[in-house]
Amino acid sequence: MxxxxxxxxxxxxxxxxxxxxxxxxxxxxxxxxxxxxxxxxxxxxxxxxxxxxxxxxxxxxxxxxxxxxxxxxxxxxxxxxxxxxxxxxxxxxxxxxxxxxxxxxxxxxxxxxxxxxxxxxxxxxxxxxxxxxxxxxxxxxxxxxxxxxxxxxxxxxxxxxxxxxxxxxxxxxxxxxxGITDLQLVKVKGSSFTDYVQDEHTTLPEREDRTLYISMDIFWNYEDPEDCLGEEPQRYVAPEQVRDIAHVMFDEVYSQSIQDLIYQVGLRVLERFPQLESVNFEANNQTWIAVREEIDGDEDVRVLREPARPTGYQQFSMDRDDLEEQ
Missing domain, CATH: 3.10.270.10 (Urate Oxidase;)
Incomplete structure (x- = not known):
């Protein structure tokens, strides 16, 4: 990535x-x-x-x-x-x-x-x-x-x-x-991607419910850089906690896009850690491609394959202004 x-x-x-x-x-x-x-x-x-x-x-x-x-x-x-x-x-x-x-x-x-x-x-x-x-x-x-x-x-x-x-x-x-780097998450359903620009170059079908696979790097900066040292553990933000926020939000949010998911994760990180000044993301879309769907009439049962190159990516930064606007 x-x-x-x-x-x-x-x-x-x-x-x-x-x-x-x-x-x-x-x-x-x-x-x-x-x-x-x-x-x-x-x-x-x-x-x-x-x-x-x-x-x-x-x-x-x-x-x-x-x-x-x-x-x-x-x-x-x-x-x-x-x-x-x-x-x-x-x-x-x-x-x-x-x-x-x-x-x-x-x-x-x-x-x-x-x-x-x-x-x-x-x-x-x-x-x-x-x-x-x-x-x-x-x-x-x-x-x-x-x-x-x-x-x-x-x-x-x-x-x-x-x-x-x-x-x-x-x-x-x-x-x-x-930061926390190379975080890889798969959600078997509960994610969609629709209503994007459609023109003569568009071949990607809209998906109301897809299996979503992303890899993600999340970085954060403290308002007081000294807090990063961990000398006051109560003000230290552990990578494990940011990782857990990401996967909890992945579970809770019916995301309309990877960008939507990133934004919701960032809001939660800033909410939980007021000592942070900003949070930054780099994500890569590795979503598998369906080769069989609705097996035996069950729309949740699918067979998928890995995507071919190229793959999409997103970069995004947020700060406390984003949280205050909610």
Whole structure:
């Protein structure tokens, strides 16, 4: 799916684009600090995570005028090797005593700025590598999650990004972006798509009730960027909670389009989390195509196939003004 989760810099007129970094830094930590005391919401049972196994796929970007001589003159005297960046990030996961992806990125970014004065700004982002708990039998014949064994998951994952600059009082978060990515949802019925433009180029039939399959990335920004760190868990928005809002709204709403569904999810996220400034979506329509319908006279029974390329996508942003207009 097309995604713009990494916020790339846009140089002002007359300024050049100049940065470099390292990506695909895979790191894992066992028995990280648990995330506890998260405020619960009606759509989700999530109130924290054990962090027994924390995996991250990290991307780093450095900025600074002193790196220009490396490009222009092949002068490496101020250059921090990307392999050094990788080692530095991996080491810091053992030093970080917090419980969130964004908190780790902020902690590591500040350490970078302290270690290397030639860095003027740093962007760090990470996808959280998901793991599933596995149930094992107990002595009384019941089942409970294993404390030792996990399954690598192919499901959605949390995302965090922070952009730090040097301020008068030390490093400060200039920008922040949090999210849940690659959320894939299928609704077997209760979704329609009708009344769109019909002309000589239209071949898609209207559907009063369809099986809808979408993949979705959802991102959010806090009014106070410091809230993303999780140091006040009651003000932290967990990716698991936004995921649960999305699937609850998918269940509750008879959507007229994917755009309609996105808007309803965004309203609910902004309603549940007043500490958020905005929420942004990138969705991809992967709806299956019916090859048999109304099998044995039952209109709910269908055989479907995967769609051929190309597929449609939607990008949309919302803020608190959308909520206030309701």
């Amino acid at each position: 097309t995604t713009n989760k990494h916020r790339e810099p846009e140089p002002e007129e007359g300024e050049r684009l100049m940065n470099y970094g390292k990506e695909k830094i895979g790191i894992y930590r066992t028995y990280a600090t648990p995330l506890e005391n998260v405020r619960t919401i009606p759509e989700s049972s999530f109130d924290g995570r054990d962090n027994t196994l924390l995996g991250l796929d990290v991307r780093i970007r450095l900025e600074g005028d002193k790196f220009f001589k490396n490009f222009k003159e092949a002068d490496n005297t101020d250059l921090v090797a990307t392999d050094t960046m990788k080692n530095f990030v991996q080491y810091q996961l053992g030093e970080y005593d917090g419980a969130t992806v964004e908190g780790f990125l902020d902690f590591t970014g500040r350490e970078f700025l302290d270690q290397y004065p030639q860095i003027e700004a740093i962007q760090l982002s990470a996808d959280q590598i998901p793991f599933d708990e596995l149930d094992v039998p107990t002595d009384d014949g019941d089942f409970e999650p294993s404390e030792l064994v996990f399954r690598v998951s192919q499901n959605e994952s949390g995302f965090g990004e922070v952009y730090l600059t040097r301020g008068d009082d030390g490093p400060q978060i200039e920008e922040q972006n949090s």
